[in-house]
Amino acid sequence: MNSVIQVRNLTKRYKDALALDGVSFDIEQDAIYGLLGRNGAGKTTAMSILTAQNLPTSGEVRVFGENPYENARVLSRMCFVRESQKYPDDATPRHAFAAARLFFPRWDQGLADELIDDFQLPLKRTIKKLSRGQLSAVGVIIGLASRAEVTFFDEPYLGLDAVARQIFYDRLLADYAEVPRTILLSSHLIDEVSNLIERVLLIDDGRIIMDESAEDARALATNVVGDAAAVDRAVNGREVIHREGLGRVASVTFLGRLDGAERAAVVADGLELAPVSLQQLIVRLTQQRSAGRPGADGFSSSNSGPDSSGSNISGTNTTDADTQEGSLR
Amino acid sequence: MDEGKPLFVQIAEQVEASILDGSIAEESQAPSTNELAVFHRINPATAAKGVNMLVDKGVLYKRRGIGMFVAPGARELLLKERRSDFAERYVQPLLAEARRIGLGPEDVADLVRTGAGAEPAKP
Numbered sequence: 001m002n003s004v005i006q007v008r009n010l011t012k013r014y015k016d017a018l019a020l021d022g023v024s025f026d027i028e029q030d031a032i033y034g035l036l037g038r039n040g041a042g043k044t045t046a047m048s049i050l051t052a053q054n055l056p057t058s059g060e061v062r063v064f065g066e067n068p069y070e071n072a073r074v075l076s077r078m079c080f081v082r083e084s085q086k087y088p089d090d091a092t093p094r095h096a097f098a099a100a101r102l103f104f105p106r107w108d109q110g111l112a113d114e115l116i117d118d119f120q121l122p123l124k125r126t127i128k129k130l131s132r133g134q135l136s137a138v139g140v141i142i143g144l145a146s147r148a149e150v151t152f153f154d155e156p157y158l159g160l161d162a163v164a165r166q167i168f169y170d171r172l173l174a175d176y177a178e179v180p181r182t183i184l185l186s187s188h189l190i191d192e193v194s195n196l197i198e199r200v201l202l203i204d205d206g207r208i209i210m211d212e213s214a215e216d217a218r219a220l221a222t223n224v225v226g227d228a229a230a231v232d233r234a235v236n237g238r239e240v241i242h243r244e245g246l247g248r249v250a251s252v253t254f255l256g257r258l259d260g261a262e263r264a265a266v267v268a269d270g271l272e273l274a275p276v277s278l279q280q281l282i283v284r285l286t287q288q289r290s291a292g293r294p295g296a297d298g299f300s301s302s303n304s305g306p307d308s309s310g311s312n313i314s315g316t317n318t319t320d321a322d323t324q325e326g327s328l329r
Numbered sequence: 330m331d332e333g334k335p336l337f338v339q340i341a342e343q344v345e346a347s348i349l350d351g352s353i354a355e356e357s358q359a360p361s362t363n364e365l366a367v368f369h370r371i372n373p374a375t376a377a378k379g380v381n382m383l384v385d386k387g388v389l390y391k392r393r394g395i396g397m398f399v400a401p402g403a404r405e406l407l408l409k410e411r412r413s414d415f416a417e418r419y420v421q422p423l424l425a426e427a428r429r430i431g432l433g434p435e436d437v438a439d440l441v442r443t444g445a446g447a448e449p450a451k452p
Contacts, residue, residue, distance in 0.1 A: 032372055169370065177363035177373050195336060195371040215335055215375065267425065275333045 002029040004150060004182050005050060010059035012045050012206075019045040021206040022059065027150075027182060034197035034214065035186040038286055041203040043186040044082075047152050051080040063150065076105060079148035081139045081156045087127045093138050094123045097145075104146040111175060112145035118167050132159040140168050144175055150182045158188075165189075169196055190279035194218065200278070204286050214278070221281045222258060225251045226271035234266050242284045253284055336371055340379030343369075345388065348399055349407050359389055359397040 005027035012020040020042045027033060035043050048054035050061060052068040052075060061068060068074045087096055093116070101107045116123065119137035127135065136159030143153055157165050173196060176183060187193045200217045202210035210217060221241065224234050228250035238254035245251070253276055258266060266273060276284075334342075344360070347353045362380050366373040380397060383389040388403045400406075427437045 031374070170367070173370065173373070174367050177366055195369075195375070198372045198374045214372070215337065215378075219335060267422075270429070273333075 001031075003027060004029040004064060006060075006062040007046075007050070008060045010046070010049065010061060011057045012042075012049065012054070013057040018206050020049075020056075023203070023206070023208050025201060025208055025211055027184065028199070029182055030180040031182060031198045032176060032196060033182075033184045033199045033201055034190070034193050035184050035201050035203065036190055036282055037186075037203035038290075039188075041286075042206045043203055044154055046203065047080060047154050047184070047186065051075070051078055051152060053080070076103070077148060078150045078152070079104060079143055079146040080152045080154070081143035082154045083156055083158060085135070085139045085156075089126075089128065091127050092124050093121055093127065093130075093134075096127065096138055096142065097123075100142045100146060104148055106147040106149075106179075108145050108147055111147070112141055115141040115144060115171060118171065119164060133161055133164055136160045137164065144168075144171060147175070147179050147181065150184075152184045152186075154186050155188065165192065169193070172196065190282055191277055194278040202282060202285070204289055209285065209289070210282075217281065218275075218278050219257060221253055221255050221276040221284070223251060223253045223274040223276050223280075224266060224271050225249065225274060226269070230269045230271055234269065234271055241288055253280070336375050337378035337382065340365055340369060340371070340376055341382045344379070344383060345407050348388065348403055349411070351404075353399055355399045355401050355403055357399055358395070359383075359399055361396050 003026035007026070008024050009022045010020055010024070011018070011022050023042075023046070035046070037043050045054065049056055050063065050068065052070065055069065063071075063074050064077065066074050068078070097112055097116075101109065101112075115137075119134070119141065121134055121137050121141070122130075125134075127138065130138070136156055139156040140153070140160070143151055143156065157168050160168060169192070172183070185193055185197065194214065197214045200210055200212050200214050201208060212220070224231050226249065228245060228248050231250040231252050235252050235254050238256055240252055240254045242253040243250065258273070263273065344353070344365075348355075353359055359380075360368070362373055362377045365371075365376040365380070369376070380389065384391065384397070387400055387406060389397045390400045392398055423437065424434065427433070432440075
């Protein structure tokens with residue numbers, strides 16, 4: 001697979017904060033990525049640097065094989081839709097789209113027109129007077145109709161209501177299917193985007209803690225519920241990332257999967273297995289890291305937890321010969 | 330969508346279900362990867378993985394330049410597979426639950442017969 005963006009040891013330091021701490025990753029061509037993580041984790045900083053709106057403190061970024069900084073050739077092939085778009089005072093959506101059409105070589109006006117209709121956007125009202133949802137729609141329409149080879153969406157759909165978000169996701173998928181390109185979506189609404197994305201990049205505290213296919217990420221953890229003693233037997237030796245209890249019933253989430261025999265044993269023991277959604281997994285993992293220790297709610301797992309600095313969660317592709325799927329390095 | 334199985338497996342199973350119930354006939358065109366992606370609101374790569382799994386299984390085949398078609402004999406293949414999985418997927422859990430609530434195999438057999446509309450063996 002071709003990688004269209006390469007990031008190596010990227011660090012961004014502000015006076016009193018380390019926004020990105022030596023991150024490295026590749027973005028493969030024509031895949032949809034979910035850039036996930038908490039507020040302040042470093043998502044926007046990373047996107048800004050990749051689109052040359054910000055400079056690294058150290059490290060290297062290559063887009064289409066080149067440094068994007070002040071590189072018109074590269075930048076004209078990219079589109080970055082940010083959460084708060086700024087427009088001139090008297091601009092209308094019509095002006096914004098006209099400008100976008102000039103800037104983006106692959107702009108598709110037919111698609112833009114359909115989207116304007118889908119979102120019921122008033123073209124001639126000044127942008128200042130648009131509702132929050134309408135303002136978000138402007139950004140989203142530009143992002144989609146630009147058909148830029150590399151398109152970043154930095155949570156511009158936060159202003160969109162659930163119906164409008166669904167329109168956005170559906171249109172995104174349909175257009176991506178027709179005109180494949182590289183798309184990076186950052187989002188808090190993890191479960192909403194979970195099925196759309198092909199790969200997950202999870203940033204926490206300026207570090208990449210997961211770089212997986214969405215499918216592997218969705219399979220990373222398992223949840224067992226039932227009698228607490230039986231649950232403890234079932235998760236013995238496992239990397240527990242969350243534990244809850246109510247009376248004698250415990251619900252434990254651990255990294256890893258059960259094979260057929262183990263599943264049968266668990267069921268025979270009267271326990272229930274539940275899948276762990278991507279959102280649940282990510283919440284548990286980032287909660288745990290911010291608490292600095294495993295089992296943030298006070299229960300501790302039987303084994304050592306993840307090293308809270310610089311730990312990494314990986315699925316099947318590791319260089320460690322004896323690392324198993326879903327285990328923490 | 331159930332979150333237990335990988336998405337691509339769920340997609341493949343839905344296509345298989347359509348083949349089994351006859352809504353997609355053998356030698357007719359199956360939904361394309363993009364159609365499946367858009368319909369189920371999932372990434373096309375995931376849909377493609379499901380489709381490829383069916384091709385590998387011999388349920389679908391590709392006609393160059395046209396698309397994916399249901400292989401002749403696909404329905405029979407799927408029926409055979411489902412029948413051989415039936416005991417493990419349905420009967421074992423049924424018996425396990427029966428055990429938990431104190432029902433023996435004969436009780437279960439009675440319930441099955443009643444459920445199917447026949448007279449029970451014992452009153």
